[in-house]
Amino acid sequence: MQKHKAGFVNIIGNPNVGKSTLMNAFVGEKLSIITSKAQTTRHRILGIVNGDDFQVILSDTPGIIKPAYELQSSMMNFVKSAFEDADVLLYMVEIGEKALKDEAFFEKIKNSKIPVLLLLNKVDTTTQELLEEQVQYWQEMLPTVELHPISALSNFNIKNVFERIIELLPEAPAYYPKDQLTDKPERFFVNETIREKILIHYKKEIPYSVEIDTEEFFEDEDIIRMRAVIMVERDSQKGIIIGHKGSALKRVGVESRKDLEKFFGKQVHLELYVKVNKNWRSDARQLKRFGYNN
């Protein structure tokens, strides 16, 4: 049997070169896919891609999203930690991008003990001729670094790069439980946060008769917009949840939002509403939707 491989892959590169798109492409490529967004102490985890015999944990860092005039120093700071923490480093550039005239940065890449893959992205936007020019340019800039032309958006060469990453990863057990993640971990976290507030603020009967479903989770540049429904079985419970002039529900919303902002490291807009669904407990289809079927 093949040995299990696992490790951390840091993606560095300027804003908008396509890091998030690459993450999505990796996720779309695999069979048993899990995405996650969680904070580690230093890095933002973009996603975890699991297979039977591998776990690839991809991250970038919020620190790199800086105005151009700050980019060089922040790049250096980030690169420092990226080189310390990663098993594989992906340095992503896009077609037409000129290398930072930052000798220290290139020295770091050249002397890296961690394997580095240089990903030249957005090759779908260029011609064969211009692509060859670009490849040559980067090979001169970083002669010892393994270069892969890709298109994260149109899925060109993504599978090869992914397989190469796995090859480069060390043999290790999974860092995160594979079976506890789902395809919508953020939503489950939102559900659990709201449930906790309901447990804190209402008498026993209430928490056990509600179910929470985060129907919408939309991440924008500066804000995450969420909408969650609290399902109850009876009208009277709806009234209790909402409280006098909506005060009780508002408290749940405010406290949940604060926790969620801390967790996601971003501003959160949370819309909460209450719905009576007499059968939520017994309705098998509902239960399936809530994820109780396994």
Ligand code: GDP
């Ligand atoms: P990030 O800031 O590095 O995470 O970059 P994003 O993944 O958000 O991508 C920035 C923009 O580039 C988006 O509009 C993407 O659709 C676009 N983009 C990413 N990869 C490609 C690609 O391979 N080809 C093209 N044409 N556009 C891409």
Ligand code: MG
């Ligand atoms: Mg991004």
Ligand code: K
């Ligand atoms: K998701």
